Amino acid sequence: MIELDTGAVTRGKLAGRVAVVVGGGQAPGETIGNGRAASLTYARAGARVLVVDRDLVSAEQTVRMIVEEGGIAQAHRADITGEEDCRSIPAAAVTAFGGIDVLHNNVGMVPGGSTEQLSVTQWRTGLEINLTGMWSTCKYVLPHLREQGHGAVVNISSLAGLLASGEAIAYSTAKAAVNSMTRALALEYAPHGVRVNCVAPGMIDTPMGVDRIADATGNSRQQVAAARASKIPMGRQGTSWDVANAALFLACDDSAFVTGVVLPVDGGGALPTGVR
Numbered sequence: 001m002i003e004l005d006t007g008a009v010t011r012g013k014l015a016g017r018v019a020v021v022v023g024g025g026q027a028p029g030e031t032i033g034n035g036r037a038a039s040l041t042y043a044r045a046g047a048r049v050l051v052v053d054r055d056l057v058s059a060e061q062t063v064r065m066i067v068e069e070g071g072i073a074q075a076h077r078a079d080i081t082g083e084e085d086c087r088s089i090p091a092a093a094v095t096a097f098g099g100i101d102v103l104h105n106n107v108g109m110v111p112g113g114s115t116e117q118l119s120v121t122q123w124r125t126g127l128e129i130n131l132t133g134m135w136s137t138c139k140y141v142l143p144h145l146r147e148q149g150h151g152a153v154v155n156i157s158s159l160a161g162l163l164a165s166g167e168a169i170a171y172s173t174a175k176a177a178v179n180s181m182t183r184a185l186a187l188e189y190a191p192h193g194v195r196v197n198c199v200a201p202g203m204i205d206t207p208m209g210v211d212r213i214a215d216a217t218g219n220s221r222q223q224v225a226a227a228r229a230s231k232i233p234m235g236r237q238g239t240s241w242d243v244a245n246a247a248l249f250l251a252c253d254d255s256a257f258v259t260g261v262v263l264p265v266d267g268g269g270a271l272p273t274g275v276r
């Protein structure tokens, strides 16, 4: 796996800012997940980072990694399926660092299965975690950004929300709704100086992306990784750093006039192949 470290390039882009990364822990596995990479990248860019996760131990591990590099971070436990937990997030950021400038919504899960395989409960869980939870964190953080007259929200969507997926219908439906919600929030908050954008990762070499499929299919991690890479025009899976760097662009002032976009980070995976 290519571990791009762009710390030198990104340093300073979020100096003086506070970033809240929701889902900033790490699913177990041998590669680094999107939430942890985003937390580290924002910290390298100079932000103080509140790492929020339902798994506090995992959030604390991300914090340790940031602090070991000389950055500033704190952990906060919250499950985005609980309204009180979502309400607690801005209060925790204010207590820890005096405010919020960037909200990064990373939480997502894949309730696998086609229409006939999925139970109604699994369908509801898919929408609850991937869509309603993300909307809830926005609901409680956006008033703070509106009042201060600036801020950026970065929602992590998926290529599955842009392309049809017959294998994970609840996931792709929820992620398509995340894209739509992002555009609607961008319109709502543009007059208040608050930008709302999405990153839509394609196939990324994270524990949730690869190990989950290896566990479910009984194939090795290497087999799953090779199969995924073979479907991508650039011939490799993305890394969580590829996703984090795109998120940093949307979170910092480099994208000061950009709002409501869904930015694919996919090695060309969303390109129409056409007829040859």
Ligand SMILES: NC(=O)c1ccc[n+]([C@@H]2O[C@H](COP(=O)([O-])OP(=O)(O)OC[C@H]3O[C@@H](n4cnc5c(N)ncnc54)[C@H](O)[C@@H]3O)[C@@H](O)[C@H]2O)c1
Residues within 6 Å of the ligand: 022, 023, 024, 025, 026, 027, 032, 033, 034, 035, 036, 052, 053, 054, 055, 058, 078, 079, 080, 081, 105, 106, 107, 108, 109, 129, 133, 156, 157, 158, 159, 200, 201, 202, 203, 204, 205, 206, 207, 208, 209, 210, 240
């Ligand atoms: N890995 C991929 O190939 C891929 C592709 C497209 C999109 N994505 C998106 O990237 C994001 C996740 O990245 P990842 O796969 O690297 O996972 P990750 O390693 O970043 O782990 C996600 C984190 O979210 C936390 N979490 C889960 N449910 C939660 C909840 N209800 N409340 C609070 N925290 C919760 C987990 O504890 C974990 O720490 C998701 O939005 C996913 O849809 C991933």
